[in-house]
Amino acid sequence: MSLRVVKPLTIVPAMLLSTDVPESDYAPYSAATTYELGARCIVVSDHAVYESLVAGNVGSTPATSPAKWVRVSATNRWKLFDLVNSSRTVRAASLFYEIKPGAAVNALAVLNLSGATSIRIRVTDPVYGLVYDRSTTLISAPAFASWYDWFYADRVSDPQHVALDLPSFPAATIRVDLTGDSSLGVGTLLLGQAKAIAETRYGSRVGIRDYSRKESNEWGDVDLVQRAFARVCSLPAIVPHASKWRTAQLLDSLRATPTLWIAVDDDSLLTVFGWYRDYEILISYPTFSELSLEIEGLT
Template structure:
């Protein structure tokens, strides 16, 4: 199987042209309004939610505040799909829609933290729809016996990766996340340019990293605090040595960015995919022709 990484495009007010999620989580901050401790506001400039730290809070712009007057809580619901976090999800009853006009060529899209029965991707060149695919999110990988086929219930995939669609500059990409009769959710959306780095060699390693904590009360009873988990993915890639500079340039391009990575090919990807960042990358070079590059990535919560 091949290992791919998506160089992400930043999504701002320029790229995000429409959504059916209204940005009305809380009242918009007003310079003339006096806020009490605990009051919450949003800023449509930063697309974030803030909580007042003190009474008598007036005239203090939360976007410019240093934490004295305002606590930055999280992205607004509309923009939670682009805040580099999988756990802070955009939510809406039945369906979520986003319309994005890329400012750079992007031929790949990856959606994480999904609660959806289906995902539809459309690409428009002006008034002409040039791409239209709907993906049913039922995950058949949980069917391991006749019993689970009939009685195991329906399990839905939590993420979807797609590449090869014509997301050129100026085209409009419409994303529809549907969970009719329930609450549609998406944790993070990555759009960008897909890069094939190399071939995954045998024995890739995926580690479960728990961030939960265990403590004890005064009587010695355990206190469990659930804090979620992430994964550490280690792969070794076979890459023609002549392509070593290309691979290192791609790694440098995505360094410090929340990006998508995944394995592709005819067979299963064995869970080698996620939303995360490059933690370490070595390049021992075999000048004879093909080198083996170890790569470590960590997923984001």
């Protein structure tokens, strides 16, 4: 079982060829408009939403006026590229993105999905034509389903999908089509090169870091407020002695960097999008070393 990492490719506007997700969260910024406190607008050139910090705000460009404007988020069209996994690009029933990365990529992931029922990924090269076309159903049967559950219980929508077999054509365009219900949304769409850095061993531990509020008053009443959580994962792995220095160099370069960590292919629980808190290489055997990784996912 190879432990793979995918460092996301930064998607810039020139790479996005087409999409059916509108960029109409708010009205575009106008220098002639007077914005009141809390009013919002979008700056299309930045693909960002800004909020006014003062009343009577006129003639102050949002991107260059931090005393009068604050950046709230990417626009709906660009939220899936901002690497903030908790914010989603939403569009009811279906959406598509067509991207020309301008580099060879072999991995694609859509994360923090909501309401998705299927995905189709196509890779088209200008010389060789359509070189990859795969559709996948994202609806799963209930866990531990009995025959009754199989036919009548609610189906569960997979929260993510990872494809690690894209053909590497540097000039190709990649099209992603998602279908779903009225709540269809995508937290992150990332492209990159999947690189094996070690061999995963049995004994991985997976859990969450919960940011929900749990408070008790003097009478013992408990106030529970559900908030975001982050997936945490402890991964044991082994690295051949000949590769330990390259593995350490790669991990050093990924510090404080949102990265997709894939401990086992086709295992959503052991696929985490986040950052590593620390790693340790123990040189314990004549031919290989032990690697331990502590990974924390993005909320």
